[in-house]
Amino acid sequence: MSIFTESEKEPRAFKVIAYDENDELKAEYMFSELQEALKFQLGMQDKGYTTTMQRLLIDWWNTI
Numbered sequence: 001m002s003i004f005t006e007s008e009k010e011p012r013a014f015k016v017i018a019y020d021e022n023d024e025l026k027a028e029y030m031f032s033e034l035q036e037a038l039k040f041q042l043g044m045q046d047k048g049y050t051t052t053m054q055r056l057l058i059d060w061w062n063t064i
Contacts, residue, residue: 018049
């Protein structure tokens with residue numbers, strides 16, 4: 001379940017990408033909840049990976 005504030009009426013997703021020391025892609029996951037994305041990101045950082053997170057607007061009409 002997602003709750004949107006008045007200023008955020010569009011659904012969002014959070015994409016976490018992790019790379020190793022050779023800049024090789026090791027993981028790329030999307031989450032609907034920021035808390036879950038942060039938990040995954042911190043776990044990957046604890047394993048020594050470099051991570052980035054992107055906040056994405058989801059256009060549901062083009063994903064069906």
